[in-house]
Amino acid sequence: MAKIVLDTLRHAYMPNPTQDSDWALKQLDLEWEDGGAYALLGPSGCGKTTLLSIISGLLRPTHGRVFFDGQDVTDLTPEQRHIAQVFQFPVVYDTMTVYDNLAFPLRNRGVDEKHVDQRVREIAGMIDLTHMLDNRAAGLTADGKQKISLGRGLVRSDVNAIMFDEPLTVIDPHLKWQLRSKLKELHQRVRTTMIYVTHDQTEALTFADKVVVMNQGEVVQIGTPVDLFERPQHTFVGHFIGSPGMNVLPCEVADGRPHVAGIAVQAGGSGNLGSASGKLEVGVRPEFVRFAEAGDTGGLPARVVKVSDAGRFRIVEAEAAETRIKLLVPEGGDIPQEQAHLLFDPDHTAVYRDGWIVA
Amino acid sequence: MNKTHDNKAWFFVLPVVALVAFNAVIPLMTVVNYSVQETFGDNVFFWAGVMWFEQVLQSERFHDALFRQLAFTFTILLIEVPLGVAIALTMPKKGPWVPVCLVLMALPLLIPWNVVGAMWNIFALPDIGLLGRSLNALGFDYNFTRQPGDAWFTLILMDVWHWTSLVVLLAYAGLVSIPDAYYQAAKIDGAKPFAVFRYIQLPKMKRVLTIAVLLRFMDSFMIYTELSVLTGGGPGNSTTLLSIDLVKIALGQFDLGPAAAMSLIYFLIILALSWVFYTLMMRNEQQ
Amino acid sequence: MTRTSRYVPVLYILFLMLPIYWLVNMSFKTTNEILGEFTLFPREFTLENYVTIFTDPTWYMGYVNSITYVAINTVISVLVALPAAYAFSRYRFLGDKHLFFWLLTNRMAPPAVFALPFFQLYSAVGLFDTPLAVALAHTLFNIPLAVWILEGFMSGVPKELDETAYVDGHSFWSFFLKIFVPTIAAGIGVAAFFCFMFSWVELLLAKTLTSVDAKPIAATMTRTASTSGYELGLLAAAGTLTIIPGAFVIYFVRNYIAKGFALGRV
Numbered sequence: 001m002a003k004i005v006l007d008t009l010r011h012a013y014m015p016n017p018t019q020d021s022d023w024a025l026k027q028l029d030l031e032w033e034d035g036g037a038y039a040l041l042g043p044s045g046c047g048k049t050t051l052l053s054i055i056s057g058l059l060r061p062t063h064g065r066v067f068f069d070g071q072d073v074t075d076l077t078p079e080q081r082h083i084a085q086v087f088q089f090p091v092v093y094d095t096m097t098v099y100d101n102l103a104f105p106l107r108n109r110g111v112d113e114k115h116v117d118q119r120v121r122e123i124a125g126m127i128d129l130t131h132m133l134d135n136r137a138a139g140l141t142a143d144g145k146q147k148i149s150l151g152r153g154l155v156r157s158d159v160n161a162i163m164f165d166e167p168l169t170v171i172d173p174h175l176k177w178q179l180r181s182k183l184k185e186l187h188q189r190v191r192t193t194m195i196y197v198t199h200d201q202t203e204a205l206t207f208a209d210k211v212v213v214m215n216q217g218e219v220v221q222i223g224t225p226v227d228l229f230e231r232p233q234h235t236f237v238g239h240f241i242g243s244p245g246m247n248v249l250p251c252e253v254a255d256g257r258p259h260v261a262g263i264a265v266q267a268g269g270s271g272n273l274g275s276a277s278g279k280l281e282v283g284v285r286p287e288f289v290r291f292a293e294a295g296d297t298g299g300l301p302a303r304v305v306k307v308s309d310a311g312r313f314r315i316v317e318a319e320a321a322e323t324r325i326k327l328l329v330p331e332g333g334d335i336p337q338e339q340a341h342l343l344f345d346p347d348h349t350a351v352y353r354d355g356w357i358v359a
Numbered sequence: 360m361n362k363t364h365d366n367k368a369w370f371f372v373l374p375v376v377a378l379v380a381f382n383a384v385i386p387l388m389t390v391v392n393y394s395v396q397e398t399f400g401d402n403v404f405f406w407a408g409v410m411w412f413e414q415v416l417q418s419e420r421f422h423d424a425l426f427r428q429l430a431f432t433f434t435i436l437l438i439e440v441p442l443g444v445a446i447a448l449t450m451p452k453k454g455p456w457v458p459v460c461l462v463l464m465a466l467p468l469l470i471p472w473n474v475v476g477a478m479w480n481i482f483a484l485p486d487i488g489l490l491g492r493s494l495n496a497l498g499f500d501y502n503f504t505r506q507p508g509d510a511w512f513t514l515i516l517m518d519v520w521h522w523t524s525l526v527v528l529l530a531y532a533g534l535v536s537i538p539d540a541y542y543q544a545a546k547i548d549g550a551k552p553f554a555v556f557r558y559i560q561l562p563k564m565k566r567v568l569t570i571a572v573l574l575r576f577m578d579s580f581m582i583y584t585e586l587s588v589l590t591g592g593g594p595g596n597s598t599t600l601l602s603i604d605l606v607k608i609a610l611g612q613f614d615l616g617p618a619a620a621m622s623l624i625y626f627l628i629i630l631a632l633s634w635v636f637y638t639l640m641m642r643n644e645q646q
Numbered sequence: 647m648t649r650t651s652r653y654v655p656v657l658y659i660l661f662l663m664l665p666i667y668w669l670v671n672m673s674f675k676t677t678n679e680i681l682g683e684f685t686l687f688p689r690e691f692t693l694e695n696y697v698t699i700f701t702d703p704t705w706y707m708g709y710v711n712s713i714t715y716v717a718i719n720t721v722i723s724v725l726v727a728l729p730a731a732y733a734f735s736r737y738r739f740l741g742d743k744h745l746f747f748w749l750l751t752n753r754m755a756p757p758a759v760f761a762l763p764f765f766q767l768y769s770a771v772g773l774f775d776t777p778l779a780v781a782l783a784h785t786l787f788n789i790p791l792a793v794w795i796l797e798g799f800m801s802g803v804p805k806e807l808d809e810t811a812y813v814d815g816h817s818f819w820s821f822f823l824k825i826f827v828p829t830i831a832a833g834i835g836v837a838a839f840f841c842f843m844f845s846w847v848e849l850l851l852a853k854t855l856t857s858v859d860a861k862p863i864a865a866t867m868t869r870t871a872s873t874s875g876y877e878l879g880l881l882a883a884a885g886t887l888t889i890i891p892g893a894f895v896i897y898f899v900r901n902y903i904a905k906g907f908a909l910g911r912v
């Protein structure tokens with residue numbers, strides 16, 4: 001097990017990167033605590049798989065170093081780094097039995113058979129494969145095969161970290177949940193650093209203690225699932241996480257305060273915004289928008305255009321000054337016909353300049 | 360894939376059946392017909408029963424040809440399959456050289472078979488051929504038209520030259536279909552190159568190698584044109600394989616009865632051995 | 647990969663090129679030079695052998711004949727194999743497995759076995775010494791092969807494609823010709839390539855079924871070699887010219903070669 005540090009990492013797949021878009025990874029400085037459960041979350045093509053391959057040693061970064069417990073491992077192979085990885089499509093050695101698959105990494109390292117047998121049986125028990133140890137691996141279902149891939153990482157006692165590259169892609173939906181909670185449980189038991197790459201926010205938020213959100217080759221936020229939800233550092237995070245995503249409304253500044261469509265909006269902690277340079281936006285999650293009731297003052301005048309039922313709450317779309325704002329109304333809550341006023345919860349409303357939150 | 364049960368699909372296969380039946384059934388019947396009759400010329404035929412079959416099966420000449428055939432087939436399989444796999448393994452997986460390699464390697468497969476024979480003939484001639492002349496210059500007493508051992512050497516070298524590429528291309532097709540993740544996983548599991556070959560590459564190549572072995576087996580049993588141009592079965596009868604012998608009997612001596620009987624036995628041997636090969640390899644795969 | 651193993655393909659290709667080099671080398675030499683001395687490059691470079699081939703109709707008609715029957719064969723084989731392969735890949739029907747196996751057994755039939763009966767058959771139907779006879783005879787092994795290859799490619803196309811097309815109101819033939827055939831275009835190319843290849847290289851049947859009018863080029867060469875004995879330069883030039891169509895065809899399918907040789911079954 002090890003603490004992983006990434007120092008000014010950059011990577012490009014082409015030989016001579018010139019412009020910004022040539023870089024698959026723009027610039028990264030990260031620290032991964034020993035024994036943590038991390039998720040790398042981002043849309044397809046954001047560079048998360050590239051980053052994973054750099055950490056595991058399958059790819060050498062164009063620039064920057066990788067450290068495991070202070071040791072520079074940038075030029076070491078995955079084997080020398082003691083990394084295990086579970087791939088998107090299950091990789092098993094078809095001609096071997098489940099038992100031999102699990103024993104393979106140990107036998108390659110010259111571990112004696114008695115110890116191999118003991119480890120394999122122990123791990124097989126953990127991942128519920130004991131009853132099929134003698135089966136051919138080729139005959140297993142996709143989730144069984146993914147368990148074998150994981151098991152091959154777990155049997156080794158020297159593993160620094162286990163990487164998961166979208167491991168649930170080919171798993172049936174009803175088994176996804178099972179496998180996910182199994183993973184969580186295993187992490188709590190073995191306490192190995194685990195890094196889980198996915199584009200699915202539910203997978204990331206339920207698995208990880210800390211989530212690293214990436215977009216276009218950059219890390220936009222690192223935080224606990226709660227941080228990401230309550231205080232998105234970037235409008236991208238607000239958009240990407242949560243369903244529906246955060247409302248992002250263009251605004252301008254007057255008297256040092258944000259105004260949406262000419263109406264002043266309270267945003268907690270933004271203080272005096274001063275001069276209005278850059279593109280300014282106000283971000284607020286649908287969970288923190290409500291209709292003004294009798295006794296409330298002010299609010300953004302809006303017109304209700306669409307209501308859709310999502311079970312325990314309803315998603316209302318309202319139109320205010322050419323932009324659409326979504327808000328959640330709990331079951332039984334009133335929805336005004338046509339004209340209404342919208343109020344934002346100041347503690348959960350933030351101002352963003354060029355996408356980034358204004359401190 | 361779930362297939363629909365529908366006998367009307369027969370209409371789709373009808374043209375194929377008609378054409379192949381015309382080409383296969385009528386000539387086959389002709390052969391069967393000859394094989395059970397005796398003639399004394401003038402197109403007069405008599406029922407001969409299984410006489411020709413007995414005669415062929417008991418003749419030393421047939422035994423020798425069959426033995427030479429088996430020796431030839433297994434020798435070239437033993438050389439071409441491992442060599443082809445080895446070359447496929449060392450080929451680059453991508454890059455500008457891949458199509459160049461593939462095109463050059465496929466070239467021998469598209470040369471008419473008698474040109475292959477003629478080309479090797481002038482290549483190996485001891486006086487004017489590059490190979491023959493070089494071997495003699497190096498101190499070997501080499502003359503494939505006189506010495507049976509040299510004739511066999513040349514024949515096998517020619518077949519390796521002609522057909523190894525087929526194995527290479529098939530094995531290569533199997534190799535490039537292996538996803539990168541397998542190699543990465545093996546790297547992570549600390550597998551040595553031999554383990555990668557044994558547990559990843561070989562299993563993934565199995566299907567295509569089955570095709571390769573089957574094709575090479577069948578085609579080597581049928582080899583005729585290249586061989587007849589290169590050595591004509593000589594010197595003596597030393598390179599007379601089954602098909603050469605058959606043509607000698609059928610077209611050379613016009614012994615239709617024995618030739619027909621031999622044809623059928625020959626065909627049945629190929630069918631039977633191919634079937635055995637096929638089931639063995641398929642059973643292996645299902646385990 | 648170690649450094650030395652990178653030379654294996656290079657060495658192999660060199661080995662493949664040596665006899666071809668010798669053939670081409672010889673085709674530019676005069677008969678005197680071939681028989682008189684041993685030279686790695688033609689000392690008296692001559693195009694005479696090629697001139698002879700391109701001016702003498704018995705030579706160049708050989709090319710025309712060969713190309714004609716190969717083309718006819720390729721077209722017939724692929725055209726009749728298409729619906730049959732579709733039937734095998736999509737339907738179960740009475741005797742389908744036996745039929746498929748029977749087709750494949752014809753690929754195993756040695757031409758030497760069929761040479762004489764073919765001669766009699768095609769003489770009887772009056773096709774002897776026509777390109778059509780050779781083209782039809784070659785369907786014996788090319789149709790099974792084409793069906794096999796096409797079936798492999800078609801099985802890779804999900805059946806949902808057919809169903810979607812019917813739901814969209816296509817008739818069977820409009821679906822088959824406008825949607826299905828373009829989808830498996832690569833497979834058709836590969837099948838055509840193989841038909842071309844095996845028809846182009848086969849000679850025993852082609853020679854047996856022709857005498858004068860439809861004689862293939864390769865057979866003309868055999869005659870030269872046996873009758874006029876020592877016209878080796880001419881033989882080499884003719885041989886060199888038979889390599890060109892093959893090289894030309896491979897160049898066109900170079901991107902499908904790897905997959906094509908696995909017959910769509912990797």
